[in-house]
Amino acid sequence: MEMNTIPTGYRQDAQGRLVHESMIKPIDLERDRLVRHWVDRASELSSELADFKVAAFGDIEAFVDLSAEQYGAKLGGKKGNLSLLTFDGRYKIVRAINESVAFDERLQAARALIDECLRDWTQDARPEVVTLVNDAFRTDTKGEIRTARVLALRRLEIADERWQKAMQAIGDACQVVGSKSYIRVYERIGDSDQWRQISLDIAGV
Structure with a gap:
């Protein structure tokens, strides 16, 4: 050129x-x-x-x-998250690895099973569960499912067999598609148990 x-x-x-x-x-x-x-x-x-x-x-x-x-x-x-401290406990380095998660086509099967449950349960007045489910499957401004909210459904204690299968489908549909690694450096504030991050971001200096 x-x-x-x-x-x-x-x-x-x-x-x-x-x-x-x-x-x-x-x-x-x-x-x-x-x-x-x-x-x-x-x-x-x-x-x-x-x-x-x-x-x-x-x-x-x-x-x-x-x-x-x-x-x-x-x-x-692959190594995970960890913290390393100086001998005197004044300084700390944290290595953090944040994984990016996405769902494959099995999420649709999970939603179908959940919808079956909801159609039956609405007759027994469980509006809080309906709200949680609808909010979990609502897309963000980019049209993508918010993974954290979908995964949070698995913490609900519901014995219905269809729900259990749906939760298994959610787990199977969850795929790690990438990761980002970070290093954060901290200094202890005096003799307290509080830490001050040594900023490597221009906005935080």
Whole structure:
């Protein structure tokens, strides 16, 4: 792909037109300089954070394996959430892995079984259960089922065989489709049991 070379003394505007610098207002040149400076700095910080994440996860995983070796254990597969504290208990690092869950076609079978239950139960006046079910299967603004609310139905103590089959179908339909890993760093607040997160988010600094 060919790159257009901008002649010396010219700038390209947002419409792709070449404009001589003498025709550009000083305030516009200063704005351009300011934005480019901080975009470059932000790119550097983003790269540093990426390096930090890779290095931190690598060191934590190596330490977990080292700790397991003390008991002659070998860890395999995906690692879970954990917390590591300094000897004096002042600092803590938390590794968190959040899994993304989706439902396959078996969720429709679960809904059909639940609807059978509801048609019978409505005669016995169980409005709270009807509300919970309808809310669980209501889609969000993106048209997607809210997985946490559907899974919450499994905590209901209902002995009906159809309900039990529906809950099994929900469990079978639940599929892990991805995961995101996080590292959070904390400092203890004084001698309390409260922690203050050391923010790695620009909005939280």
